[in-house]
Amino acid sequence: MKIKIDLALCQGHSVCLSEAPEVFDVIDQDDGYPQVRVLLENPPQELHERVMKAAKYCPNNVITVLED
Amino acid sequence: MIQNVVASVKLPPKVSGEKQGSGHMEEFGVNFARFMMRCNAECGELAEFNMGGQQTVLMSGPEAQEAFFKTLDLKLSRAAAYQATVPVFGKGVIFDAPPDKMKAQLKIQVDALRYQNMKNYSTVISQEVEDWVASWGDEGELDFLDEFLRLTLHTATHCLLGKDFRDRMTEEFRELYHALEKGLQAIAFVDPYMQQPVFEARDKALVRLQALIGGIIAERRASSHIEYGDALETFMAGTYTDGSQLTENEITGLVIATMFAGHHTSSGTATWTLTELARQKEYSAEVSEELQALFKSASEITLESLREIPKLEAFIEEVLRLHPPLVLLMRRVIEDIDYNGTLIEAGKTVAISIYGSHRNTDYFPDPEKFDPYRPKPDTLFAYIPFGGGPHKCAGNAFAMMQMKAIFAALLPRYEFELVDPDETYQDDLSAIVLKPTGPCRLRYTKRT
Numbered sequence: 013m014k015i016k017i018d019l020a021l022c023q024g025h026s027v028c029l030s031e032a033p034e035v036f037d038v039i040d041q042d043d044g045y046p047q048v049r050v051l052l053e054n055p056p057q058e059l060h061e062r063v064m065k066a067a068k069y070c071p072n073n074v075i076t077v078l079e080d
Numbered sequence: 081m082i083q084n085v086v087a088s089v090k091l092p093p094k095v096s097g098e099k100q101g102s103g104h105m106e107e108f109g110v111n112f113a114r115f116m117m118r119c120n121a122e123c124g125e126l127a128e129f130n131m132g133g134q135q136t137v138l139m140s141g142p143e144a145q146e147a148f149f150k151t152l153d154l155k156l157s158r159a160a161a162y163q164a165t166v167p168v169f170g171k172g173v174i175f176d177a178p179p180d181k182m183k184a185q186l187k188i189q190v191d192a193l194r195y196q197n198m199k200n201y202s203t204v205i206s207q208e209v210e211d212w213v214a215s216w217g218d219e220g221e222l223d224f225l226d227e228f229l230r231l232t233l234h235t236a237t238h239c240l241l242g243k244d245f246r247d248r249m250t251e252e253f254r255e256l257y258h259a260l261e262k263g264l265q266a267i268a269f270v271d272p273y274m275q276q277p278v279f280e281a282r283d284k285a286l287v288r289l290q291a292l293i294g295g296i297i298a299e300r301r302a303s304s305h306i307e308y309g310d311a312l313e314t315f316m317a318g319t320y321t322d323g324s325q326l327t328e329n330e331i332t333g334l335v336i337a338t339m340f341a342g343h344h345t346s347s348g349t350a351t352w353t354l355t356e357l358a359r360q361k362e363y364s365a366e367v368s369e370e371l372q373a374l375f376k377s378a379s380e381i382t383l384e385s386l387r388e389i390p391k392l393e394a395f396i397e398e399v400l401r402l403h404p405p406l407v408l409l410m411r412r413v414i415e416d417i418d419y420n421g422t423l424i425e426a427g428k429t430v431a432i433s434i435y436g437s438h439r440n441t442d443y444f445p446d447p448e449k450f451d452p453y454r455p456k457p458d459t460l461f462a463y464i465p466f467g468g469g470p471h472k473c474a475g476n477a478f479a480m481m482q483m484k485a486i487f488a489a490l491l492p493r494y495e496f497e498l499v500d501p502d503e504t505y506q507d508d509l510s511a512i513v514l515k516p517t518g519p520c521r522l523r524y525t526k527r528t
Contacts, residue, residue: 020150020470023190025477030195042321044183045190069387071477073460 013060015050015067016076022047028066028075035063048074090422092126092137095119103130109266111509113407116433126422132270136410136429139419140436142443142461147419148411148432149461149469153179158471160412161429164268167279168260168340170286173333181320188318188326189334190474192240192311198481200309201239202383205482208235209489210378218526221499225351225520232347233257235482236339242310245296253292259285260336261344264512286336293332311338342475345405346482348515352403353396353483355505358496358522360395360450367391372492386484394452396483400465402450403507404434405514409467434464435514494524 015035024046028036037049055063067075095118098104107115108131119127120140127138139148148156159175159182166176174185212231233254238246263272263282272279297316300306307313315331326334357364370391375381410431417424424430439447443462444454457463466473473479498505499521508517 021472023470023472023474024187024194025190025474026194027477043180045187072472 013055013063013080014078015053015055015063016078017048017050018074018076019047021072022074023072024048025071027069027071031066031069032059032062035059036066092128092422092424093123095123095127095129098130102132105130105132105270109510113433113435113507113509113514116408116431117436117439120433120436126419126424128428131429134270134429135427136431137424138431138433140433141440142437142457142459144419145432145437145464146459146461146468148409148430149467149471151411151417153471155413155415155417156411156430157414158411160414161410164264164272165337165340167272167282167286168263169337170290170329170333172327173330174337184318184320185326185330185334186474188315189338191318192314192338193474193478197239197309197311197314198478199383201478202381202386202481202485204238204243205235205485206378206381206489208238209486213490213493216494216524216526219524221521221523223519224354224522225347225516225518228347228350228354229344231486232343232350232482236343236346238310240311240335240338241293241296242308242312253289256285256289256292257339260289261340264340266512289336290329290332293335294328297328297331311335338475341473342479344513344515346479348405348513349396349400349403349479349483350486351516351520353399353487354490354496354522355498355516355520356399356402356450357395357487357491358498359502359505363391363395363450363452364491367395367487368491368495371488375488375492378489381485381488383481386481386488389484389488391452392484392487393480396480396487397463397465398450398452398454401438401444401463402448403514403516404438404465406467406512407435407509407514408433432464434467435509437462437464492527494526497523497525499523 022045024038026038028048029038035050035052035055037051038046039049040046052059064077067077095104097107099106104115108129116138119129119138125139125141125144127140129136129138139145162175165174169176172181174182177185208231234246237249259281262278265278267276268279296312300308300312300316312331312335315326315334319325357367370389374385374389408431410429413424413426413428413430416426438444440462441447443457461468466476505520506517508515
């Protein structure tokens with residue numbers, strides 16, 4: 013699994029952070045909205061389900077999950 | 081895509097029917113969504129019309145709409161296009177704030193929509209729905225345009241200003257809010273400061289509302305140990321980049337701005353959703369079955385359980401396609417731009433029509449047909465009920481959660497039917513925010 017992020021769409025709602033804190037963090041910026049940061053580019057199998065949920069429930073379609 | 085202009089000669093084609101002095105203002109005022117569909121049909125992707133002296137270029141189709149959404153604020157300004165909101169939200173708030181402060185305020189607004197608050201809001205909304213239906217009895221008839229305006233005013237004030245304020249909500253507050261609403265009508269987008277009784281009433285209402293909400297802020301600052309879990313708490317805790325807090329009037333302004341963003345949009349969508357449920361019997365039976373299986377009692381309505389209700393979601397999405405609450409969006413052109421070889425000059429306004437985009441037959445064949453199962457377009461910029469790009473409506477998750485919470489509580493218990501002839505339930509396209517023409521009477525019957 014690979015995670016792709018479109019930061020132009022991120023408003024820092026933090027749904028991903030509550031879903032999979034091992035994989036996503038949300039960082040305050042000096043300017044504008046907080047932005048998601050991916051902590052694990054290739055998350056292990058046991059986190060896949062929660063990463064999928066993070067992508068699905070992101071209100072702004074920021075996260076795309078690419079299957080291997 | 082939009083680029084800086086080097087040498088451009090082509091200008092956007094002009095729409096016919098312009099009148100001396102007022103331009104297309106009259107036709108625009110009667111039914112601006114239909115007018116914009118005419119512009120697009122006549123001129124194509126770019127169509128220039130005259131709104132009382134303001135040259136406005138309508139951008140149509142996913143490519144032009146993507147350019148509209150993705151062009152930087154520096155070139156296509158929201159602030160300059162939405163100056164009518166300044167006397168409603170107050171000085172120094174959002175579109176009247178310097179760019180860095182505006183960004184900080186919008187960020188603080190999103191902070192109030194994050195996970196922990198959202199959990200509280202879902203509880204608040206289902207409580208409000210319970211209180212609302214408590215007096216319904218087994219059957220009856222209501223004007224749901226009115227009912228949903230009241231329900232969503234209650235949910236909005238409860239989520240924003242907390243339980244105490246909601247419980248003490250006075251007739252005065254309703255009247256003040258209503259006076260501000262009337263201050264944001266179409267003529268305000270031409271000049272919000274002209275001598276008009278509605279604008280005088282608006283200004284008085286803002287001063288009084290600043291005093292009312294300022295009072296709550298002062299009260300809360302004096303008892304800082306209490307946790308509220310509402311948006312006001314988040315707004316009061318928010319800071320600018322230099323660490324300073326928002327002033328009382330700025331906080332009040334954010335409260336008003338958030339109410340305006342969420343109230344009529346939500347009530348219009350709820351009214352249309354219930355009306356379509358009463359009208360589209362085949363689909364509504366499926367939605368009701370889904371909800372009856374998922375929600376046996378009101379206590380099962382939580383942020384988690386509301387996330388996955390596929391049939392209801394598809395139904396609401398189709399409602400938002402046919403009846404998008406915001407029919408058009410605007411920006412002011414700050415720097416000349418070149419859209420695929422056509423010059424759009426600084427000083428003009430650019431607009432997109434969400435209503436028109438959702439009826440584009442390339443993406444939505446047989447567009448007036450209600451079909452929750454129609455295929456999704458392969459672009460993010462054809463179906464745009466919440467806009468798109470970096471400035472997409474930050475309340476979109478809240479709005480969907482609220483809609484689902486309302487119908488998860490209502491549909492397992494009641495069935496709904498149209499009272500008046502089907503064709504009398506129509507879009508009211510004279511207002512800024514779309515809703516059905518009132519009254520919107522529906523009959524409800526308790527399920528056995």
